[in-house]
Amino acid sequence: MKRRDFLKNTVVTGTAGVLFDACAPPGSDQIIPILIPEEEFIPGVEEFHPTNCVECPGGCGLLARKMDGRLVKIEGNPAHPISRGASCARGQALPQAMYHPDRVRGPLIREGARGAGQWRNVSWDDAIERLVSELAAVQEDPNNTLAFLTGALRGHRLDMVRRFTSTLEATRHLVHEPFGDGAVLRAHALTTGVEEFFAYDLENANYLVTVGASVLDASRSPVRFGRGVGHLRQGRPGRRGKLVAVQPRLSTTAAAADEWLPARPGSEASLVLALAHVILRDELYDTGFIENRTSGFEEFRARVLADFDPELVAGMAGVSVETLERVATEMAMYGPTIVVAGDAAVTGPRGLGTAVAVDHLNALLGGFGKKGGIFFNQDPPFSEWPSLETVVPAPEALFANLTKESDASSGIRALLISDTNPVHTLPSSAGIDSFLSEIPFVACFTSFVDDTAQMADLILPESTPFERFDDDVPSPSVGIPVATLSAPMFSRPLYDTMSMPDVLLRVAAGLGGTVAEAFPWASYEEALRAAWSGLHAASRGSVAESTERRFWTRALAAGGWWDEDVALNADCLTSDGLYRFELPALESIGLDMTAAGDTSRFTLYVYPSTAFGDGRSAHLPFLQELADPMTSVRWGSVVELNASTASELNISDGDLVEITSDTGSLRVRAQVTQGLRPDVVALSAGQGHGEYGRYARGRGVNPFSLLQATTGSDLSEAPLQATTVRIIKIEETS
């Protein structure tokens, strides 16, 4: 037989070989995987360990299912007040984060140029030593600053960072959270004195209006809102609540809603005040609440009645007068009503005004403190750590720093980064690259080499939540004090990793002196336990035990502590205890309609994706494979165009288009939709990572590369619907 024929035969019979691979004769299989478990397990017996989710701000308490010594599944913790046993797509994919092939397995030190991606493995001792020496050098020179850049942290992780930044000389705390809804917090502070997200009694509400916030898909607390809206819809026989979404794009939330108001980006504040106008004009507001619990009402009423007639606002917003009148009347007549603001609508120059307007609308409807309305978070009564004489630096928004100062990095000698990925989620025009390049030493706490860690000098591999002690105080919460607690569910981490607070403790010990004295704990577990002793001392709530040891054991087993017997409250913390109808924030929220001329430019609308959020979950293959609920896209990105816009531009579904803003351009496939304003194009955040593991690397496009970063702004985050772009077709789909 000739060689070619033999090979042909082999191909045919080779497939036969594949068929028999499932047969394993005895003797071929060792039992070691069962006999030498990571800890002793009995095959087939499941264990559930409570844990805490950190993929989104929701802060769900979860249960991790362990089988055969490994993490195989996530469920919601049925007792946890936020998740109540449920979970979301991102939480369900978490086991893949633990066993991801591209996890950082040990401390890494950069070799070669920054960003080249060449690393050398080092021991923790060496890594800590390097950190200590860098930070000591910063301490020695009064001209040097240390900056600690984090995401919006909570719980004692935040307290550790704050403590660290306060004990070291000249340290700044920078914060970057691209969809952080910072304007909402500032609005709440202005109107109620409470600078925290509100708790919403959705289960007893009857009408929910969301202004910008995709509350059911990717904003803030999707599991809690999903449950609340599910209940609002069909949880009470005889009553069915209504959901209205005010967004330029038909998000999953707007699609699930009963009514979608496709307001023009930037018009949300005016639209909200137009609704307020109707309520004020027809005197549908809650007079009791207004008279007894608020200040500044008369001036507010005068202003709204004068300037925000629906006739004036309708054309600008793109929502009819009839709709505005009807929705406003429904809100007042069919309460309890809750209005929520978030996402792109609260970014940009009108963001604060929008958030304040929404607060005012809630106040008019008298929702504060009422069943089916709005309540404030209540903090769990933790014990304070030993007090320090030092001052904690106030958190500064990184975005504001970059866009305000000409030389934002001046003086910063060392930068520590944790729980944030600014290289991916800041507009490139903000200058994050030059910011980093000016800083001599950059260290990153992370489980994966992402776009930001790629630019670091030292990578400190973080343990996953399944391998570390941690706690969280979810915000938004549900009005009662809730503290989540998670402990390692394995006897040792999978790789040579350490949790960030534990690294800080070792660094503090290495720095010695007053710094070391400020951290009198051998481990973060000890520090947590010291703080949680306050919950034990409170002798109430879901875990109440006679001894502290029993309390700690029970709290770990339960996954946290909460007190359902606490009365909900909405007591404002303003100086007079009244809700303030704040006005200055409402200046200049109107849109300049005269400049509407350039029809070749569209507003770029950037939103957090259901699967990836701001991008931090893009490394998980389950989520890359997930078909987006509105675009059905898997493993990629599309830009959405309105159908009539697309036909005007001669763009068909699937065509490759180029989107260009004043600061960047990118190419991506187009998707034609009816669920978008004609003057808007929409790009989801989350993809377009330069680096973040094999599943996310180089996949899709990153809309932040197009966003403008207006200098001189005082914004905490980049505006997400204030950039205009052009679109041209590059090639037709085949």
Next chain:
Amino acid sequence: MPTWGMSIDLDRCDGCEACVVACRAENNVAPAGPEQAAIGRAVEWMRVERHVEGEFPNVRTRFVPVLCVHCDDAPCVSVCPVSATYENPEGLNAQIHPRCIGTRACAQACPYTVRYFNWGTPKWDAPLEQTINPDVAVRWKGIMEKCTFCVQRIRRAKDEAREDDRPIADGDVQPACAQACPAEAIVFGDLDDPESAVSKLSESPRAERPLEELGTGPRVFYLKEGDWRGSVGPQSSD
């Protein structure tokens, strides 16, 4: 002997797709990867369909989670030449993997398009295979797979009930999708038990069985969306 069934409330469902990923994680459904997914070979035992009607701005969207409805009279059972699929005494439409020879006739026959073929060997990049649930078989190239109503959970619940010498209570069995759903849209239980939550929901005027007219006898039913007509006032839910 229970007859398992499921109710999906479309008014509660908000398209978040928690059920989709929960099912994947529970049942070891490996991602197909970008190339295979692009040619329609992604395997999703539970998928969420999006039905859109209307033109901007009057767009009406419906999310419909679709999974095997475990027909009483299943077309897939009729066409399988090797009896790899059958209806078990509890009403589950079972797929027995080693019997399957991959003719894919069942996928053709199924009117709900809920049967998936393994065009390739499911791939787990090490150490992702550590997430494999040992209660569920890992399938191989050339065979069909589909939703099993989380039979492994049914088995566990029966095991525990037998251990405690009691019948299975309503709510003991929660498939992964039902457990994950934040909106509590998915309810699973015994259709033969008139007191079970799913039986009570089956009597709702909103209940509708998908493609009932084909005579497949689906055991999953959907609860239609409610309606709000603002000028009239809030509609009752039932």
Next chain:
Amino acid sequence: MLRPRHGLSDLIFIVRNKSRSNEFLLSFDGKCCKVLHQYCIGWLARAIAVAISGSVVNSSMTREYSTRQLLPSLILLLLGCMLFTGCSKAGASPDQPIAFSHRIHVENQIDCSYCHDYYEDYDVAGMPPVATCVDCHSLMFEEEPTADLEKIFEFADAGTEIPWVRLYELPKYTHFSHKWHVRAELDCQTCHGDIGTSDRAVQHMVYNMDWCMTCHEEQAASVDCLTCHK
């Protein structure tokens, strides 16, 4: 009854009609030749289908493939099948890292459950960790110490478990629970043979589906596929 959609299947339809019941399936399987258990039928069918389709593709592409050239691959396939059918043989007895004798331990009044302590309450029977061996053997002084006994302590000191070679393994797509079989008052010997009187662990049976189903039928235990298939 829905008629199947594709054309050539009226014959299949009639066959399916008859074979819808589990009973028919079982008797079909049961009465088949013991070595061709149903697992092999499927593979064989696929092997033949692949071989034929492969050769058809080849011949259509090259136009020079003849039956003669196809023959070696078919022979290899058949040989493979034969090997396959014989691959899980009763009586197999792989070498173990330590020459453990069940007989000696049973004669010393050690019950099965002392080492295999999970079979009454769990799906698995359990293999003893080396600590179990050490517990007794560290206190005993054998009349005839052997090198194998020393190995116990070598493994224990090294902190590793003894790498026993597995004797019984069911396919991963099946579910088997020792607990319910033990509670049904089956002796260990029923499935594992007289392992207690052997000096060397020998595989007692080929656990093919036919063997399991025979007993399930006779004992009126569940014969539903889903009871065992995952």
